[in-house]
Amino acid sequence: MSVLEVEDLSIHFGGIKALQGVNLRAGEWEIVGIIGPNGAGKTTLFNCITGFYSPTAGSVRYRDKDVTRLPVHERTALGMGRTFQNVGLVKNASVSENLATAQHLQVSYDPWAGIAGAPSTFAEERRVAERSELILHLLDLADVAGERVADLPYGVLKRVEIATVLATDPDVLLLDEPGSGMGPEEAHALGDTLLSLRKEFGLTIVMIDHHVPLVTRVSDYVYCLNFGEVLAEGGPDEVRRHPEVVRAYLGEEPEEVLAG
Amino acid sequence: MTQTPVQRPGEDGTTETAEIPAVGTHRADLGPDATTVLPPVPPGTPDDELDGDDADGLAEADEEFRPRRAGWLGRGIVWALLAWLVLAYPVNVFSPFDVGVADVDIASRAVIFAIGGLSLNVLLGYAGQISLGHQAFVGLGAFTSAFIVTNLQLSFWFAVVAAAVLGAVQAVLLGLVSLRLTGLYFALVTLAYGAFAEQTLFGISALTGGEGGKPAPRPVGFESGYSYYYLCLGFLVLVLWLDWRLTRSKAGRALAALRENPRVASSYGINVRSYILVAFAVSGIFAGIAGSLTAHHDEIIVGSSFDFRLALLFVLMTVVGGLRNRVGVVIGSAFFALLEEGAFVEIVESVVTALGFAPHFFQNVLGLPGEFVSLVLGPILLLLTLTLYPGGIGQQVAPVRGWLTGGRFDRHAGEVKEVEVTDVRA
Numbered sequence: 001m002s003v004l005e006v007e008d009l010s011i012h013f014g015g016i017k018a019l020q021g022v023n024l025r026a027g028e029w030e031i032v033g034i035i036g037p038n039g040a041g042k043t044t045l046f047n048c049i050t051g052f053y054s055p056t057a058g059s060v061r062y063r064d065k066d067v068t069r070l071p072v073h074e075r076t077a078l079g080m081g082r083t084f085q086n087v088g089l090v091k092n093a094s095v096s097e098n099l100a101t102a103q104h105l106q107v108s109y110d111p112w113a114g115i116a117g118a119p120s121t122f123a124e125e126r127r128v129a130e131r132s133e134l135i136l137h138l139l140d141l142a143d144v145a146g147e148r149v150a151d152l153p154y155g156v157l158k159r160v161e162i163a164t165v166l167a168t169d170p171d172v173l174l175l176d177e178p179g180s181g182m183g184p185e186e187a188h189a190l191g192d193t194l195l196s197l198r199k200e201f202g203l204t205i206v207m208i209d210h211h212v213p214l215v216t217r218v219s220d221y222v223y224c225l226n227f228g229e230v231l232a233e234g235g236p237d238e239v240r241r242h243p244e245v246v247r248a249y250l251g252e253e254p255e256e257v258l259a260g
Numbered sequence: 261m262t263q264t265p266v267q268r269p270g271e272d273g274t275t276e277t278a279e280i281p282a283v284g285t286h287r288a289d290l291g292p293d294a295t296t297v298l299p300p301v302p303p304g305t306p307d308d309e310l311d312g313d314d315a316d317g318l319a320e321a322d323e324e325f326r327p328r329r330a331g332w333l334g335r336g337i338v339w340a341l342l343a344w345l346v347l348a349y350p351v352n353v354f355s356p357f358d359v360g361v362a363d364v365d366i367a368s369r370a371v372i373f374a375i376g377g378l379s380l381n382v383l384l385g386y387a388g389q390i391s392l393g394h395q396a397f398v399g400l401g402a403f404t405s406a407f408i409v410t411n412l413q414l415s416f417w418f419a420v421v422a423a424a425v426l427g428a429v430q431a432v433l434l435g436l437v438s439l440r441l442t443g444l445y446f447a448l449v450t451l452a453y454g455a456f457a458e459q460t461l462f463g464i465s466a467l468t469g470g471e472g473g474k475p476a477p478r479p480v481g482f483e484s485g486y487s488y489y490y491l492c493l494g495f496l497v498l499v500l501w502l503d504w505r506l507t508r509s510k511a512g513r514a515l516a517a518l519r520e521n522p523r524v525a526s527s528y529g530i531n532v533r534s535y536i537l538v539a540f541a542v543s544g545i546f547a548g549i550a551g552s553l554t555a556h557h558d559e560i561i562v563g564s565s566f567d568f569r570l571a572l573l574f575v576l577m578t579v580v581g582g583l584r585n586r587v588g589v590v591i592g593s594a595f596f597a598l599l600e601e602g603a604f605v606e607i608v609e610s611v612v613t614a615l616g617f618a619p620h621f622f623q624n625v626l627g628l629p630g631e632f633v634s635l636v637l638g639p640i641l642l643l644l645t646l647t648l649y650p651g652g653i654g655q656q657v658a659p660v661r662g663w664l665t666g667g668r669f670d671r672h673a674g675e676v677k678e679v680e681v682t683d684v685r686a
Binding site: 050052071072073076077081082084088089090091092093097100101102104105107109111112114115116117121125164168 | 501502504505506508509510511512513514516517520521523524525526527528529530531532535538542
């Protein structure tokens with residue numbers, strides 16, 4: 001059974017066909033990479049999957065349940081967790097506050113019980129803090145727990161963002177450029193982190209990234225998007241060598257360039 | 261080591277004074293260890309003068325700060341003064357001043373305004389939703405409470421609960437509009453709602469008594485201005501508790517997230533729409549309580565007293581007090597209550613007169629009649645807040661607050677560092 005299945009997905013903004021008949025599938029425990037030049041529609045695809053946009057046509061299925069029309073927070077409740085291209089965090093709050101906020105659905109008490117200050121909510125708040133600490137520890141972020149998000153460098157924020165997504169207790173992670181702003185070594189470490197997260201939490205991961213070495217190393221399957229359509233799909237090496245993909249990235253086939 | 265008697269003087273029946281000589285001798289014996297034991301030197305001994313906060317502030321800048329005895333004493337005195345000012349002064353306990361009934365009514369008004377300010381703070385501060393119709397929130401609670409007590413002859417306690425519930429209901433109805441409209445357009449809707457309530461709802465004679473006003477007798481046991489003041493304080497404590505728990509629980513975190521970035525909030529699994537409505541409901545509850553207390557404070561209320569000026573005053577005291585800052589909002593609200601009731605003008609004029617200026621300083625020297633001072637001063641304070649102290653009074657008192665809770669006096673405490681939030685591309 002596939003965890004995530006996108007079928008014939010199209011979305012049009014006025015005359016612009018941002019996505020056109022896209023099919024995508026992610027199986028249990030798979031890491032699926034999505035590559036493609038800027039403006040190919042990768043983030044738009046994520047927005048359709050997570051519910052920020054409603055597609056013009058086609059469907060999104062999550063564990064055989066049609067979620068095409070569900071609002072974002074309900075998809076999060078089902079187990080979809082996503083990160084954003086430019087850091088989706090509450091910037092004026094501290095890292096640990098973000099972690100606590102992200103645990104929203106795990107907090108057992110009713111919001112009104114929290115406002116009234118019912119005794120049980122105090123104990124639950126302590127558990128929330130403990131869970132935050134645990135997750136931060138796991139991602140080596142314990143020393144920035146008290147820092148305000150706006151004061152931290154971009155590379156750290158990308159990791160904090162992964163920590164907050166984990167705090168939502170996801171089943172499938174949708175990562176939008178987790179390696180942006182990272183050097184080759186950091187990107188390599190990120191790859192290790194992703195592989196270990198999959199192992200420890202049993203996660204399915206769909207990731208967009210421009211870091212081709214990172215994507216080909218960790219992915220089981222890769223899609224290449226261009227102009228809103230799937231240009232190529234297959235194993236990482238297969239896609240990387242696909243002539244259409246090379247053309248999309250470089251404009252022309254390298255042989256021709258050399259020959260000319 | 262022989263530190264035990266030093267740490268626990270008077271343990272075996274001896275009085276504390278009997279131990280003092282022993283402290284001195286031990287200190288000499290103990291050598292370097294003595295400093296870590298910190299013997300309980302009673303206040304008044306010469307050692308105390310050396311134990312100032314500034315002295316150790318320089319020495320142990322990086323270590324966790326612990327005030328010395330003199331520091332604690334100073335903090336204790338300020339706390340006691342504050343407690344006296346709030347709890348005892350308005351009702352003439354331990355007080356050289358004579359506070360009349362009219363004066364304690366102003367103090368009650370200040371407390372009620374604080375509840376109103378906290379109500380708007382939930383919307384404007386926590387949820388980021390403007391309300392220019394907050395006088396209607398309060399007025400509805402006031403007339404509900406007055407109607408229940410006067411016409412239905414039910415108890416005040418039932419009336420205040422009903423006012424809170426009705427306040428929440430009308431706020432949620434307005435909140436449903438805010439889900440459709442944002443920013444300026446929603447502000448206009450609240451403005452229109454306030455005007456509508458004032459002109460229409462509060463003009464229904466059968467319910468509100470029309471021009472003649474609606475009587476709202478004070479509850480049994482709280483008829484006098486002095487005891488009513490304590491009733492208001494009790495409700496303020498309740499509202500402060502709810503407000504504190506709101507910010508420290510899941511609803512408050514959800515609001516903080518959705519105010520800054522609704523997209524991120526929803527990706528955390530927060531139902532943005534329903535939490536906006538929660539904020540409206542909480543604000544409505546607080547406003548309903550403030551309204552009920554206003555009604556029984558004035559004992560007779562008329563619709564025209566819930567006009568747009570009151571709404572403006574609520575915005576002023578919340579912003580000048582400092583959005584999202586509980587202490588600041590309370591102080592700001594109390595200040596504007598004094599200003600509105602003319603007490604501030606009176607205090608300033610009596611000081612100025614004592615300094616040798618002509619009496620009625622505002623009227624005679626500045627050419628500004630006393631009743632207009634609040635209209636002029638409010639916007640000036642608003643501008644100063646927005647340009648110089650975005651954190652409002654809350655930011656200005658933050659160093660004192662940090663000091664009072666056992667920290668160092670840090671001039672830069674409480675500086676607001678809100679960042680502009682660029683919309684997350686999603």
